[in-house]
Amino acid sequence: MYSQTFSRQNPGCIIFLVDRSDSMRASWGGSNLTLAQGAAQAINKMLFELCVKSTKVHDAPMYLYFYVGIYGYGLCPRRSGEGVESALPVALADRFIVPLPELADHPLRVQDGGPGARPGLPVWYEPAHGYSTPACAAFEMVGSHVKEWVAAFPSSFPPIVCHMTDGLVTDSPYKDVDLAGWARRLTQISTDHGTTLLLNAFLSPSDATMTLFPDNARGLPAPGPGLFEMSSPLPEPMVHNAAAADIPVGSGARGFVFNADFATLVKFLAVGTQFNVHDETYA
Template sequence: MYERTISRTNPGCIVFLLDRSDSMKQPWQSSGGSLAEGATRAVNKILLDLCVKSAKEVGGRARHYFDVGVFGYGARPVAGGEGVEPALGGQPIVPIPQVFDSPLRVEADQSSDATVDAVAGSRLPVWVEPVFGYRTPMCQAIAMAGEHVFTWAANHPDSFPPIVINITDGMVTDSPYDGADLAEWASRLTSIETRDGQALLFNIFLSPTVAPEVLFPVTAAGLPEPGPELFAISSALPASMVANARGARLELDNGARGFVFNAGLATLMWFLEIGTRVADVRDR
């Protein structure tokens, strides 16, 4: 299980759930920006990384190795008010070549962790903008993403299972939603499967202040709220991702879950890199 390689015949699916609640306006540790700005910058960098991985040659166009989605929850910049809406041009799940071709703009990467990329140099395409407002309808976000992930998995039964990564700084405010609590919505999402395994749900909790980070725990013991609830809905890391983390010199215990608590900006980026590095890209 969780062994399929990524190919154009059997692409991968990666979906980001992005907290856009009002608390995301808080300054993020010493990053010089808000939580919303840091989180969206990290998502934009990972989208760029997926585009680069999908290119056959340096400077080439991305090929269809991934389908990706970004769902913002909290403020809805297009529809208005509180809720959930797709953040990639209003589309729920988008082929990576379409993402490659349609950034909102390209800007200089002025962040302290900026690196020179062989394709993008020090310029970062922007697909997702920082937004904040209202509360934290996390259940609705997982429910909406689950609808689209279910359809994707049914259409790609031989692919690596979908990966859903939830980035949040707050407690869920809509549990229960439509008759089910957060644990039930997460269970419904992770019951979606391909022949290679069940969908994976990873969670990363952002802290606006410097605090001890908890990385890939095997238990929720000692975690303040909302740590235990987020830990409980987080999937165990597959062996391939455990190998990725150990390759980055992190010792993981058996049963480690895809969860980080009190993440700073560098940890968020590192977590996203591990969580989206699913398998070799083949059939170039």
């Protein structure tokens, strides 16, 4: 399981699911960012790195190694209310999981690189916050689209869902199923190479003790144990990524970070999303 490489014949699917509840307005300890701003920066950075990986030469189109999605829950700026929605840039807003080269061509804006500097990094996702934390409904929506994707790419590495939140779910149970149940439904969707991977990052504005890729939930306050149980065991490619980044992971480590600061969130997402592409076979 989880041995499939990311190639043009068998592209991967990486989804960012971000809490946009009101509490994401809190300042992130040790940085000058709010939780919402930090999550947005981390998402944009991961997307940029995936774009770079998928680029081979200066005069050829980007290769399609990855499909990507961005979902937000809590505030829905496009609907001017609360709920779950695709948080892709406006040009792609009526879609959910799109080929990375399309996303690459449609940033919301490009950061100013400064006078005389090279162009800055593209921005696809802007921070937002407001309302409550309807994570169950979010998992349901992501699950429905992930299911469609695996039907189209049954031989690919399973989808990876990176969930970032700072709070307690407010819509559980939803349709008589609690958050753990929705997470189970999501992580039961599989390709030939394994089930969908769910990584959970719990963001904390305080300087509370951080726990990265734990192999048990002992001593974690709520909602740590629940999020730990929902998080997928790290497959070998992610263990490899962690080792390459000098992050120690034990046997049975899960894709979970508790009380993440900004720098750790970036490392966490890199372990879960930054894989070598390898065109062993072609369509």
